[in-house]
Each structure stands twice: as C-alpha cells, then as structure tokens.
Amino acid sequence: MFKKGYKQTEEHKRKISESKKGKKRPPFSEEWRKNLSEAHKKLIPWNKDLTKETDERVRKISDTKKGHIVSEETKRKQSIANSGKRNGMYGVHKFGKGSSNWIDGRSFEPYTQKFNKFLKENIKKIYNFECQLCYVNEKEHIKKYNKKISIHHIDYNKKNCSMKNLIVLCLKCNSKVNGNREYWKEFFIRKINND
Numbered sequence: 001m002f003k004k005g006y007k008q009t010e011e012h013k014r015k016i017s018e019s020k021k022g023k024k025r026p027p028f029s030e031e032w033r034k035n036l037s038e039a040h041k042k043l044i045p046w047n048k049d050l051t052k053e054t055d056e057r058v059r060k061i062s063d064t065k066k067g068h069i070v071s072e073e074t075k076r077k078q079s080i081a082n083s084g085k086r087n088g089m090y091g092v093h094k095f096g097k098g099s100s101n102w103i104d105g106r107s108f109e110p111y112t113q114k115f116n117k118f119l120k121e122n123i124k125k126i127y128n129f130e131c132q133l134c135y136v137n138e139k140e141h142i143k144k145y146n147k148k149i150s151i152h153h154i155d156y157n158k159k160n161c162s163m164k165n166l167i168v169l170c171l172k173c174n175s176k177v178n179g180n181r182e183y184w185k186e187f188f189i190r191k192i193n194n195d
C-alpha cells in the first residue's frame with residue numbers, strides 16, 4: 001500500500017515538472033534583444049519636430065491651450081478682488097516693521113530656541129559671566145544656586161531681545177530688581193550707556 005502511494009507521488013511530480021516545462025519562457029533571441037534596444041533608442045516625444053501647421057494633433061492641443069489663457073480683463077478683475085480689505089492678508093505685515101515679530105529693529109521670532117541660547121551665552125560673554133549688580137560670576141552662581149546665571153530684560157519686556165535690553169543678573173539681584181522697576185530700568189540703561 002505504501003509502495004503504491006509512493007509511486008503515484010513520483011508520477012505526479014513528473015507530470016507537474018512536465019507541465020512547468022511547457023510554460024517556460026523561451027530564451028531571448030538576439031533579434032528580440034536588438035528590437036528592444038532599438039525601441040529604447042526611439043523614446044522621443046511624439047510631437048518632436050511637429051508643429052501646429054504640419055500636424056493636426058499638435059494643432060488641436062494648441063487650440064485647447066488657448067482657451068486657458070486668462071484675458072487681461074479677467075486678470076484685472078481678479079487683482080481687484082484680491083486686493084485691499086477683501087484679501088485675508090490685508091494689513092498683515094509678515095516681515096519688518098509692523099510685524100508682530102518686529103523687536104527693536106530685529107526680528108527674532110523666526111529663529112529657534114537654539115538661537116536664544118546662543119544669544120544668552122553671548123550676552124553673558126559680554127558681561128564676563130558676572131552679575132552686573134553684585135558681580136558674582138556664573139561659576140559661583142552655579143555652586144550657590146545650582147543654576148546658571150540669568151539674563152535680565154532691562155525694560156521688563158521678555159520679548160525685547162535686543163542686545164541693549166539684556167544684562168546679566170544673579171538670582172538674588174534679579175529678584176531685587178523686580179520691585180521699583182522704573183528705578184532699575186533707568187539704572188541699567190544708564191549703566192549700559194556708560195560702559
């Protein structure tokens with residue numbers, strides 16, 4: 001019984017093998033290869049060297065395109081419709097003065113957080129990493145407060161990041177200048193201009 005089953009299987013295998021052979025793709029002939037190669041070489045635009053004067057297909061496309069040309073009158077109307085208060089962008093200044101990004105002649109908004117870090121470090125360098133009231137330096141500051149020395153905005157406007165508005169202060173002095181703001185503002189402006 002076992003033998004019989006084995007025999008059938010062998011025969012089955014042979015049949016499958018034969019059927020596969022029949023479906024095998026014939027090998028590429030030299031001629032076939034050559035034709036394919038030629039076909040690739042001939043990949044040029046169908047309308048090459050054709051003009052609307054000599055070829056009807058080109059002429060038809062040309063006529064279709066003409067219909068899409070926006071007349072000067074239409075352009076003028078569109079322009080009016082899009083200008084002035086009807087335009088959503090009316091009165092919006094993306095850049096420069098009048099822009100919400102405009103800070104003391106310089107726009108800082110497009111810059112990244114990284115730039116702010118860079119700016120802060122630069123301010124610190126200018127002031128030798130020292131608080132401009134008690135002259136504690138950043139190293140001592142970190143030891144004392146476990147925190148970097150901070151940058152103070154002279155006019156108390158955190159958005160005003162102009163160099164002239166920034167100064168180095170330690171934690172203690174920073175809280176000190178929180179009161180009596182007008183006095184301190186004057187004080188630092190004078191200090192900066194004298195330095």
Ligand SMILES: [Zn+2]
Pocket residue numbers: 131132133134135136169170171172173174
């Ligand atoms: Zn200080």
